[in-house]
Amino acid sequence: MTIRMIAEKCGCSTATVSKALNGAEDVSRETAERVRRVAAQLGYMPNAAARSMRTSRSYSFGVLFRDNADTGLAHEFFSGLLNGFKRQAEELGYDIFFISGRLGGRTIRYAEHARYRNCDGVFIANESYKKPEVRELADCGIPAVTIDYTYDGCASVQSDNYQGVRDLVRYIHGMGHRRIAFIHGEDTPVTDVRVASFRQTCRELGLDIPEAYVTEAVYCDPASCEAPTRRLLALETPPTCILYPDDTAYIGGRNEIYRQGLRIPEDISAAGYDGIDLSQILRPRLTTLKQNADLMGSSAARELVQAVEQGKDYIPRRIIIPGQVLPGETVGRAGETA
């Protein structure tokens, strides 16, 4: 079913058919209707490749997700991000495909891949922004939106990690806790923000946080939280509440706490981050901060469409999406102050 067949059946030219289907001005209402009727009847679908070649618009977005580790899509935060992006992008008329570093047994740079597929925009999430190859992609002239990271000249959507940690700490403080520890994730820009917010918020609240209370583990790696948890519990004045890098990592802490014969939250309180399903399934229900991954994804899609359609006029924006404290049962009321 090409445009030519419709033209023949309608007794008009392909130009007219094209214009009729695209709602151009200079085609009479009757002709337009006839063309559309015939097209529908023949089950016509335009050929994306042909259209793309002529218009140099593919109506597709490339998505860059970490492809090495298994954690690419498995993590609920990122799958939520992708879902939100996908849904909104499709609603606005763009399909999405994955940008990868391999194609046909050969290694290919991300930017090459994006150019090869002619994508109109790229969505960069869950990749190491330090890699020069990623920066090349962000800078290669194709509009891009990044997640939780700012390149200049590039729009970004960021989870409000500063306010998130702040809200969480204030909530915990409001439950009476004065000795709060933070086992944070490995060194990344996001971690920097969270730790900075933690320290600043504690300062504002007049809490004295010993250095030993701020320690490092690995995101999504429960085992990495066991030793830090053990060390915290063994301190002379242990914390009354521990913040974990994320909900998944919390499991490691929880295992360690139980192993020590302690109860949550009676003996020690704990909080996670992300607000994935798991956190709400566990008993006691985890107190955590829910990141609005879906909204982040859909905002990114809307922003990317703006960037594409405004072209040169577009001014990159930074969109901050707030999270929300999800009070669970793992942060109990602490009676006394430290």
Next chain:
Amino acid sequence: MTIRMIAEKCGCSTATVSKALNGAEDVSRETAERVRRVAAQLGYMPNAAARSMRTSRSYSFGVLFRDNADTGLAHEFFSGLLNGFKRQAEELGYDIFFISGRLGGRTIRYAEHARYRNCDGVFIANESYKKPEVRELADCGIPAVTIDYTYDGCASVQSDNYQGVRDLVRYIHGMGHRRIAFIHGEDTPVTDVRVASFRQTCRELGLDIPEAYVTEAVYCDPASCEAPTRRLLALETPPTCILYPDDTAYIGGRNEIYRQGLRIPEDISAAGYDGIDLSQILRPRLTTLKQNADLMGSSAARELVQAVEQGKDYIPRRIIIPGQVLPGETVGRAGETA
């Protein structure tokens, strides 16, 4: 950078450039090398749309994943499936994009979407195979591979659910259990196979399974497992081990078991299905059956490439991927027989 620019710079025709880059026979080695050198130097990338139009091959696969529910990608089994498929497809030279029911604010049938994008093959996973629209996609002439479901004329990759349940039950039987209950998922073809295997295996083992031992919950829905678990534990002769629909759903059972003041595995044993990360993180570590999602995905990609490249000659195959019992700590040794 088009092929024409390379031609000019090399002083030859576009035909020669094309042939040189594609490794055709009738081009001298020197010319081929010169062309390739210039192409690399200019950072040439072919235009996928143009190539696709000419060859009517897009080197892309459409992927159909359930897009309504949130569970689309969040579930580790499906994200594993997708990851495996994606990696292998890209290795073989195919990009992947998502087929969806919406495009540009309009509703579109899956098959239309697939035709629009000219994809060379489609990968159908995690969708209700009962929907006529899905069947239309599978039948629309584009080679397709389905997961855990057989359409005729269509290749499929299936997890060996029969053997999986069988292995799991035999493992549990080997641990001394004689009263085994199965809380299975909602009515789907996969569930049918698992329940059939459960009954048959029990029969082979000479176990008498009362009707009340086989009951229904909902996949990935922990809450749905609470009541069935409660009912099982309240029976006059309760089971000594309960199989859950999947690892996630098990959490609901676990919560209920703990609420009753019982211990796992001392008082009651339990097993999951899927072998997602969560199962190995929990303490006690969950005894479960690991489905090899990654291998299923990559097998599907290989099979789809076969189907595409063999064309008419291709004979659809059904590929069965075995799972593996992951012995954890939730199935204990049962002392006596029932």
Next chain:
DNA sequence: CGCAGTTTCTAAATCGTTTTCGTAACGCCA
């Protein structure tokens, strides 16, 4: 009737690649 203006349509070029078919050049042999 002639002219200008408007509406509706079409011919043809174009996007970047692959592929077919033709042919020039060359070497070889009789």
Next chain:
DNA sequence: TGGCGTTACGAAAACGATTTAGAAACTGCG
């Protein structure tokens, strides 16, 4: 020299859409 086979290359035609520039038809007006 003529004929033949081989090798290396190029001209040109596709693929299916959009778009530009212009033509045809019609209207209205003096």
